[in-house]
Amino acid sequence: MSDFRKMLVWFCLLLLGFVLAASLVSFRRTALKMQSLQPEDGSLRIVSLAPNLTEILFAMGLGEQVVGVSSDSNFPPEAARCKKVGTFWNPDAEAVLAVRPTLVITLGFEQQANLAALLERSGCRTLRLDVDTLPQLYKAIEAIGSAAGCPRAAEDLVRQIAEGLEAFRGKAGNCARRAVWIIQRQPLRAAGKKTYFTELLEIAGAGNAVSSSLYSFPLLTEEHFLSCDAEVIFETADTPADLERQKATAKIFYRRFRGVPAVEQGRVYVLNGDLLCRLGPRIPLALEEIVRCLCGQAEGAL
Numbered sequence: 001m002s003d004f005r006k007m008l009v010w011f012c013l014l015l016l017g018f019v020l021a022a023s024l025v026s027f028r029r030t031a032l033k034m035q036s037l038q039p040e041d042g043s044l045r046i047v048s049l050a051p052n053l054t055e056i057l058f059a060m061g062l063g064e065q066v067v068g069v070s071s072d073s074n075f076p077p078e079a080a081r082c083k084k085v086g087t088f089w090n091p092d093a094e095a096v097l098a099v100r101p102t103l104v105i106t107l108g109f110e111q112q113a114n115l116a117a118l119l120e121r122s123g124c125r126t127l128r129l130d131v132d133t134l135p136q137l138y139k140a141i142e143a144i145g146s147a148a149g150c151p152r153a154a155e156d157l158v159r160q161i162a163e164g165l166e167a168f169r170g171k172a173g174n175c176a177r178r179a180v181w182i183i184q185r186q187p188l189r190a191a192g193k194k195t196y197f198t199e200l201l202e203i204a205g206a207g208n209a210v211s212s213s214l215y216s217f218p219l220l221t222e223e224h225f226l227s228c229d230a231e232v233i234f235e236t237a238d239t240p241a242d243l244e245r246q247k248a249t250a251k252i253f254y255r256r257f258r259g260v261p262a263v264e265q266g267r268v269y270v271l272n273g274d275l276l277c278r279l280g281p282r283i284p285l286a287l288e289e290i291v292r293c294l295c296g297q298a299e300g301a302l
Contacts, residue, residue, distance in 0.1 A: 047101040052280035059281040068099040164284030173205030175295035176231035233262040236273035268302040
């Protein structure tokens with residue numbers, strides 16, 4: 001490497017260091033300023049960084065205490081009044097601090113865990129939760145109830161969800177028995193054995209056609225997908241526009257998998273992702289829709 005290139009590399013590294021240092025100083029100044037603006041009356045000010053956490057908080061009667069939410073927190077409608085503090089995958093630390101939270105609730109994946117650690121170093125109280133299975137959902141609700149000082153509300157919500165799911169116990173026992181939830185088409189990826197999708201299917205009396213993988217959301221080869229013999233295929237869409245697009249292209253995409261029973265029988269369903277993708281208070285409604293699809297009672301089969 002020439003001397004000029006070496007100097008250029010060092011200059012770029014030095015510039016990057018200055019930028020990072022300036023960002024850290026800015027964040028620390030914001031953190032100190034926000035700490036000085038913390039409410040003195042002991043009121044609870046909650047920030048939720050995931051839509052299912054937002055739904056849990058409102059379902060527990062804590063909506064008035066929620067001051068900030070992720071940009072995709074669109075339910076219940078009352079959540080629209082809350083300040084948006086970044087996206088699910090890219091929360092904004094300064095936006096979080098700007099609403100003067102006394103409790104920030106995050107999920108446990110890397111981006112949100114890193115933010116939680118940063119906020120904790122600034123003196124902000126956080127609660128990190130893993131919500132990937134039904135037992136974890138119940139534990140998360142109980143943890144929120146404990147942190148927010150409303151354990152009875154947490155108990156009531158857990159019971160409500162559990163009873164809502166139990167109402168569909170075995171309802172699909174005489175219907176389609178093997179289903180698959182396709183998370184993405186390119187590359188082909190599905191919900192695997194260790195997911196709440198499998199738990200929901202088992203409650204209904206059916207099973208996950210993708211049960212051999214140890215991964216939560218494994219990639220599928222075309223051969224693997226053809227061999228799973230799924231009788232029903234589910235997809236989920238994030239937005240109304242995605243819903244219409246996926247419905248419009250589903251027949252063309254799945255044409256290559258004619259050996260799969262669900263494709264042969266025209267039992268491919270594109271569902272509203274707000275229900276099935278959010279493990280929260282409305283999960284019994286998602287199970288109800290799953291049962292209707294398994295039993296051929298749902299509209300919109302492709």
